[in-house]
Amino acid sequence: MYYICIIVFLNITIKATMVLETVHAMTTLGFTIVTLAGSLAAGFLGALTGLGGGIIVVPMLTLGLHVDIRYAVGASLVSVIATSSGAAAAYIREGYTNIRIGMLLEIATTLGAIAGAMLAARLPTGAIAVAFGAMLLFSAWMNLRPQPEHLEPARTDRIASWLRLGSSCPAEGGTKTPRTYGVQRVPAAFAWMGLAGILSGLLGIGSGALKVLAMDKVMRLPFKVSTTTSNFMIGVTAAASAGIYLSRGYIDPGITMPVMLGVLTGALLGAKVLVRARVRVLRWIFSGTVLVLAYEMIFNGLRGRL
């Protein structure tokens, strides 16, 4: 109950940030404080639901504070790198991350991220907003879908065994013998990762859900291996497009400073609370927020207001 109250409060904070129409009468200090508070809430919720802060930060900046969507995406990309690297430092010691798989698929995600960043510079901002709205709808649907039972570990197929991708990870239940796992359908996963990279570079999100989907469902990796390896890849993917955003001048220090600090702090707090939180109720509330944002992004994008 206690946590539900916090979540409701955070949602109100985010929505309050969005209805502030007086942005042009604001001082730089006021803008910084409002953005910092909203980003803190976004990072916190993003960590609790596992969807990341980016999908809330970009609508908050564009709809609420009338920031150009490319600046919002640039700021979000930077905060994605911060949270991914911060979390990876903790995960990587646990021994679930498969660095070979991560590196191999990063070829696809970085190529996609570069393509996505190039696309962002050429598309009208309204089209980016509509794409963002569509991605929000997809995230809400993925988030509410019942999680199917995980399939039995697969045998390693020919390509994966030539690439030496099979490995082992700590077994559940505290047994000492590591659990070995196989890997399947690498080319299909490679294609999915390219798409995840494009979305990341175009929309400034980590695309974690899509990456996990490709590793969990297509390659049939153990779930914990999928999530930690995905997190390992998110930072590298975002860095590939962030470089392009920076050299194009789409990373504004005044906007990115509060976003990066807020999302990073919120995500660190969220990771601490995660263990005790009631994830099911939270998913519903979060998905509700995401649906409203999806509608706003698509509607305003089509009207040419973003």
Place this chain on the structure above:
Amino acid sequence: MMRYGQEWSDRRLETVLGTVLRFGVTAAALVVVAGGGIYLWRHGGEPVSLSLFRGEPSDFRTPNGILRSVLSLRGRGLIQLGLLILIATPVARVAFAVASFAWERDRFYAGVASLVLILLLASLAGWVG
């Protein structure tokens, strides 16, 4: 399938990588906080529309320009330096992976990691996009 030695050096690589990441993020956040402090001290009272939402001048978008504005102690230059450190953190992680695969004489994965590194450097240097 996997030899013991290979697994051991993979684990060691992971520990080194974890340290690199934590150091990079902490350093970046501290520099951004310092730069943000200077920036707000000097410009905090100005109306927002004058300082934001415009294309960044070259001082804030190329590594050279950023270093120049840091040396003249500009707050926004310092923020951009912190962001540059942050973007460089995953790049350093990939560079470490190249070195460690090469150390293991794993040519194939040293090549894979080098390719990722080249893509990252190309985008950071502004060769693509």
